[in-house]
Each structure stands twice: as structure tokens, then as C-alpha cells.
Amino acid sequence: MPTTILAQQHLNTFRERFHMYPVSIDMVSRFRTAREQKEVLRRLKEGKLDIIIGTHRLLSKDVQFQNLGLMIIDEEQRFGVKHKEQLKKLRASLDILTLSATPIPRTLHFSLMGVRDLSVIETPPSDRLAIKTYIRKFDDKTIRDAIMREMDRGGQIFFVHNKVHSIHSMAALIKKIVPEVRIGIAHGQLQERMLEKVMKQFIDKEIDLLLCTSIVESGLDIPSANTIIINRADQFGLAQLYQLRGRVGRYKHQAYAYMLIPGTMAVSEDARKRLMALEEMSDLGAGFQLAARDMEIRGTGNMLGKNQSGHISTVGFDLYCKLLEETIRESQGQKVEEKVETEMDFQIRGYIPKDYIPDLNQRLESYQRLQLVGDLHGLEAFRKELNDRFGAIPSETEKLLALMEVKILCQRLHITKAQRSGEYVYLKIASTTPMKSETLAALLDLRLSLVSEYEIRVKVDNAGWKKDIERVTDYLRQLVRPLDEE
Numbered sequence: 001m002p003t004t005i006l007a008q009q010h011l012n013t014f015r016e017r018f019h020m021y022p023v024s025i026d027m028v029s030r031f032r033t034a035r036e037q038k039e040v041l042r043r044l045k046e047g048k049l050d051i052i053i054g055t056h057r058l059l060s061k062d063v064q065f066q067n068l069g070l071m072i073i074d075e076e077q078r079f080g081v082k083h084k085e086q087l088k089k090l091r092a093s094l095d096i097l098t099l100s101a102t103p104i105p106r107t108l109h110f111s112l113m114g115v116r117d118l119s120v121i122e123t124p125p126s127d128r129l130a131i132k133t134y135i136r137k138f139d140d141k142t143i144r145d146a147i148m149r150e151m152d153r154g155g156q157i158f159f160v161h162n163k164v165h166s167i168h169s170m171a172a173l174i175k176k177i178v179p180e181v182r183i184g185i186a187h188g189q190l191q192e193r194m195l196e197k198v199m200k201q202f203i204d205k206e207i208d209l210l211l212c213t214s215i216v217e218s219g220l221d222i223p224s225a226n227t228i229i230i231n232r233a234d235q236f237g238l239a240q241l242y243q244l245r246g247r248v249g250r251y252k253h254q255a256y257a258y259m260l261i262p263g264t265m266a267v268s269e270d271a272r273k274r275l276m277a278l279e280e281m282s283d284l285g286a287g288f289q290l291a292a293r294d295m296e297i298r299g300t301g302n303m304l305g306k307n308q309s310g311h312i313s314t315v316g317f318d319l320y321c322k323l324l325e326e327t328i329r330e331s332q333g334q335k336v337e338e339k340v341e342t343e344m345d346f347q348i349r350g351y352i353p354k355d356y357i358p359d360l361n362q363r364l365e366s367y368q369r370l371q372l373v374g375d376l377h378g379l380e381a382f383r384k385e386l387n388d389r390f391g392a393i394p395s396e397t398e399k400l401l402a403l404m405e406v407k408i409l410c411q412r413l414h415i416t417k418a419q420r421s422g423e424y425v426y427l428k429i430a431s432t433t434p435m436k437s438e439t440l441a442a443l444l445d446l447r448l449s450l451v452s453e454y455e456i457r458v459k460v461d462n463a464g465w466k467k468d469i470e471r472v473t474d475y476l477r478q479l480v481r482p483l484d485e486e
């Protein structure tokens with residue numbers, strides 16, 4: 001567990017759920033005295049504990065396991081790569097389950113690429129409602145309205161102020177705005193017993209508002225707290241804001257999250273985008289989408305290094321993904337067909353006109369998706385989608401789709417170059433081609449002829465781009481057909 005408070009909460013939950021079973025459970029964290037921790041670690045080493053819950057304290061050198069078989073990392077985004085690699089060294093054959101609403105880019109990328117198995121829980125608990133999120137300028141009226149609305153229905157409030165040196169000044173300001181509110185203060189620099197006392201008071205509803213730092217970010221489950229106010233929300237990361245917002249709305253009551261900023265002109269463009277994304281992604285289970293957005297912004301990190309983020313500048317992201325996917329498939333014993341890049345020169349210009357797809361982002365997305373199409377079925381599906389979304393396909397885009405069809409067929413046959421010169425289209429074939437010689441021999445005629453051992457040519461009629469490409473496509477389809485029938 002990343003935080004002491006969360007570890008204590010998990011201990012309570014585990015003991016409650018396993019009380020009918022002969023399972024011994026304990027915890028190490030700074031809520032325990034040195035003597036208590038020493039006793040717990042002795043029992044752990046001797047194999048007298050079945051489940052041990054703890055913070056980063058479990059990574060200390062004095063922690064020894066007798067027979068560790070399963071490790072569960074909760075709130076994975078709070079652990080560094082170094083920490084997780086250290087835990088993996090404890091045993092060669094160790095099952096690891098990592099849990100997170102917002103995984104770090106490196107872990108998310110591992111899962112998407114197949115290096116790690118991925119399960120997504122998309123069904124929210126019954127009666128759970130999406131949290132209503134508001135971005136507001138910091139002012140007394142907003143704060144009072146938010147606090148009083150929650151108190152009037154008997155609920156509690158988190159107020160996140162992430163600066164310890166001014167947290168008592170903020171407490172005085174809140175007390176001035178809402179004199180009737182009972183305030184407790186929690187932050188990481190408090191003594192263990194004081195922190196434990198304040199958290200217990202909040203859980204027992206002895207205080208109405210918990211003024212705290214981001215120490216409450218991870219996993220706290222307090223059903224009666226259904227309003228969170230985050231001061232200077234522009235200074236938090238996207239995943240961090242999502243985690244903080246997740247502290248409320250844990251039960252069937254409608255929850256509210258207020259992101260307070262100094263003013264729209266006082267925050268950076270990136271911060272504004274983060275906050276807008278969070279306001280948009282208020283649906284239940286939006287953490288996975290948000291983590292994917294975070295991965296796009298921060299990069300995917302190093303596969304074999306310790307960096308959790310960073311762009312892959314040396315080979316390019318698409319090529320990196322392709323190489324990684326092929327390597328993983330090979331390691332899993334799957335057949336990886338070598339893909340040949342085909343150089344195309346048909347003296348035809350195909351593109352998506354502005355008046356067909358006016359929005360630049362949609363146009364770029366269409367080009368990107370077209371590049372990722374790997375077979376003729378995918379191309380036909382893409383064609384139907386274009387027609388359905390944007391209407392009749394213009395001739396410029398028809399040219400683009402026709403050229404893409406030729407390219408897909410050429411790649412299937414390992415044709416490295418397709419070039420038009422005069423009344424002929426020349427096709428250069430790689431030595432690795434799966435093309436069957438008997439199929440080629442049967443097709444040779446006045447229009448299809450051999451130029452050399454690894455080059456053929458197709459004679460076209462100069463009867464317009466459509467008929468000329470159809471002529472080449474027809475021959476390529478016939479050469480591919482026997483390969484599809486295998």
C-alpha cells in the first residue's frame with residue numbers, strides 16, 4: 001500500500017472479510033511502534049502470517065518472507081519502477097497483481113502490448129452515481145455553498161490544500177467563511193498518533209471537514225464524505241486529480257467535486273486542458289480513458305529501464321510498437337509474417353479533400369486509421385464507414401483507397417516497389433515472396449510478363465486511372481488467392 005492510512009483501512013477490511021477463515025493477517029506501517037513492527041516481522045519470517053499488509057516499509061532489508069507466492073500492489077501509480085523490481089527479486093516464481101484506476105503510462109503500455117495480462121472492471125457497484133465535477137474560481141461564496149450543501153444533508157467534506165506551511169491559514173479562512181463547520185487537519189508531517197487520531201475522528205463523524213494534503217489521494221473509502229474541494233487544482237497532474245476525485249461518491253449518494261483555480265487567465269494552457277479533460281471524463285470507469293490520455297501526453301517510458309514516462313524519439317512510437325508486438329508474438333510461439341514496405345509510384349494523387357471532411361483532427365485521424373489498415377476486409381469496412389459518416393466518397397479519396405488496396409496486395413506478396421512508367425506498371429518482388437510460381441506461370445499472357453527473375457510488369461491501356469488500377473489489382477488478387485486458400 002502506498003500510504004499508512006490506506007494500509008490501516010485494508011487491514012480492517014481484510015480482517016472483517018476473513019474473520020470466518022483460519023487466516024492470520026497483520027500490518028507494518030508507521031502507525032505501529034518499532035516493537036510491534038519487530039514482532040510482526042518475526043512472525044512473517046517464521047511463516048506464522050498468511051497475509052501481510054504494508055506500505056513501502058515492506059521493501060526494507062529486514063523484511064523476510066518464508067514462502068511468498070502472491071504479491072498485490074494496490075494504487076500501482078504511486079510506486080516507482082525501482083520499487084516493483086525490488087519486490088520481484090524476492091522470489092523467482094512470484095505472481096503479481098497490480099491494481100490502479102489510473103495506471104502509469106509504462107504499465108498501461110505493457111498491458112496494451114501484451115507483455116502483461118490486462119483486466120478492466122467496467123461495471124460499477126450498484127447504485128453508484130457519477131461524480132459531478134465543477135471548475136470554479138476560488139471565492140468565499142463557492143466554498144460556503146459547497147460546504148453547507150454537504151453539511152445540510154448530513155455529509156462530510158474533503159478540502160485538499162497541498163501546502164503544509166499554509167494549511168493552518170487555510171483552516172482559519174474556512175472557519176471564517178463557515179463558522180459552524182468542525183475542521184480536522186491531516187498531512188504527512190503529522191506524528192503517527194496525531195494522524196491516526198484525526199482520521200479516526202473523520203471516520204467517526206466527529207469532524208465535518210478534513211483539511212488535508214494529497215495524503216488522502218490513495219484508496220480511502222469513507223462513504224459519508226461526498227464533497228471534495230481541491231484548491232489550486234491546476235497544480236495537480238491529471239491522474240492525481242482523478243484519484244482525489246475518487247475519494248467521494250463511494251456510496252449511493254450524489255457526490256460533488258469542486259476544482260478551485262485562481263482564475264482562467266492565471267493557469268497555463270496545459271493545466272486548462274487537464275481540468276477540461278477531467279470535467280469531460282466524469283463518467284463511471286473513466287480512469288482507463290484518462291490513463292490512456294496521460295500515456296499520450298507523457299509517453300510510454302522505457303521497456304527495460306527505470307523510467308516510467310518519456311517519448312521514444314530514436315525509432316518513433318509506431319515503429320517501436322510494431323517491433324515490440326512482433327517480438328512478443330515470437331516469444332509466445334506465434335508465427336510472425338514479415339511485413340514488406342511497398343514503395344508506390346502510380347503518378348496518381350489520392351487524398352481526402354477539405355470539403356469532404358472539414359475538421360482537421362477528423363481528417364488526420366482518417367489518414368492515420370487508413371495507414372493502420374492491414375487487410376482488404378479492414379479497407380472495405382473503412383470505405384463503408386466513410387460513406388456512412390461523410391456521404392458519397394469523392395474521386396480524390398477513391399484514388400487514395402484504390403492505391404491502398406494495391407499496397408495491401410503488394411505487401412501480401414512481398415512486392416517492394418510498384419512503379420508506373422508509360423504503358424507499364426513494374427512490380428519488383430522480394431526473394432522472400434510467398435507467391436507461388438505455378439500461379440504466376442498460369443497468369444503470364446500478353447499483358448502480364450516477366451522482366452527478370454524478381455520483376456514482372458503489367459501492361460495497362462491508359463484508359464483512365466480507375467481502369468488502369470483495376471487491371472493491376474485484378475492480377476494481384478489472382479496471385480494472392482492461393483495464399484488465402486491455404
